[in-house]
């Protein structure tokens with residue numbers, strides 16, 4: 024490892040990779056990437072950090088759904104004018120295609136989209152139409168390998184080398200301290216630690232005095248039903264995104280990450296097991312799954328939404344030895360699900376390792392109530408979803424790092440320190456994470472001129 028680079032990039036998720044690609048394609052070659060996980064060919068889907076850390080970050084084993092709307096998957100529209108954002112989205116999308124993403128786009132608007140939009144309104148739901156380019160989980164690793172090959176020779180990449188500290192002197196970034204406290208100097212740092220690096224970056228920004236505001240924490244359940252029940256939605260929208268304001272609490276509740284014919288999976292963050300879902304482009308199950316998440320923003324004096332989310336997830340792990348599964352019918356009848364009841368369920372779980380139990384011991388009343396109310400509303404546009412045979416898995420938690428105060432080019436108050444991707448609390452998906460890396464890289468290119 025050299026002790027000096029022009030640009031240091033922390034992490035190798037989509038935000039970091041697209042920053043490196045942008046720099047390299049514009050002639051910058053003196054770049055080092057520090058990644059705490061492994062290279063793509065050594066990564067296994069597995070549990071724990073393996074799932075989230077390493078080349079490709081959380082995107083490596085993701086469903087690979089690239090959302091082509093600037094309004095979904097992050098808040099970049101608050102930083103970049105709409106036209107510029109659309110232009111960057113097109114550039115990022117073209118890059119994904121050049122590395123092997125399929126040319127077809129799902130969820131293109133049609134008359135049926137308009138009808139669904141109106142029907143949703145009648146049911147008290149807001150439907151957000153959007154187009155998606157779907158890589159499919161099995162295509163993510165090959166695509167990431169191709170990018171890795173492209174960068175090879177131009178960018179020094181250090182795996183299993185977490186950055187411990189960002190070095191700052193007189194309000195300017197100076198370098199990083201990597202594993203074993205080896206010091207690397209640099210003029211620019213692009214930091215994309217992702218959600219898995221949330222805790223680390225929270226401590227770093229506190230230490231460096233970078234202002235931030237707590238993000239909401241999204242807590243909820245993954246819902247699984249026969250694919251036929253959701254076919255109307257998934258045929259029209261592919262990724263059907265609905266927003267609902269709950270009757271009792273007026274909380275913002277939303278559907279998230281719908282996986283037609285997909286499977287429910289576990290996700291491990293530190294010592295916590297949560298639930299998620301994905302689908303393959305080719306192999307299909309009989310079910311469709313999606314999350315229903317309730318957003319909570321806390322006010323003074325509480326400033327630890329991540330801690331709150333983890334606490335709830337730990338409760339599920341404590342009671343269920345991992346993820347808990349319950350039939351909606353059992354939840355509504357106030358009894359736990361048992362292995363026997365799950366066996367008799369018309370919807371057969373795609374995550375058989377989940378423990379049949381009682382989610383009412385885990386989720387706060389306001390979350391459960393809001394989720395049940397949203398399922399009732401969804402039943403009006405997709406009859407059958409509010410069935411006693413619908414399966415609920417808990418818990419699904421999305422914690423976002425505090426949203427950092429950043430300039431339009433995603434620079435912190437520390438000169439030449441850029442924070443990008445999910446770790447900065449400004450993106451929540453592959454496409455916007457990728458674009459955020461490009462924004463920071465473009466600014467660095469301007470400064471190098």
Ligand SMILES: Cc1cc2nc3c(=O)[nH]c(=O)nc-3n(C[C@H](O)[C@H](O)[C@H](O)COP(=O)(O)OP(=O)(O)OC[C@H]3O[C@@H](n4cnc5c(N)ncnc54)[C@H](O)[C@@H]3O)c2cc1C
Pocket residue numbers: 033034035036037038039057058059060075076077078079080081082083084085086087088089090096184185186187215216217218219220223290299300301443444445446450451452453454456
């Ligand atoms: C199972 C799953 C499915 C998903 N499906 C989709 C989907 O279909 N569509 C979609 O748009 N989004 C999806 N997402 C979300 C998407 O993967 C993320 O939004 C995206 O990967 C964020 O990119 P990022 O670069 O900000 O961070 P990440 O991808 O999280 O990458 C961060 C990287 O930084 C590394 N790192 C952290 N701290 C340090 C440190 N101190 N030093 C060195 N390295 C460090 C980590 O090891 C990691 O590799 C999914 C996520 C998961 C987990």
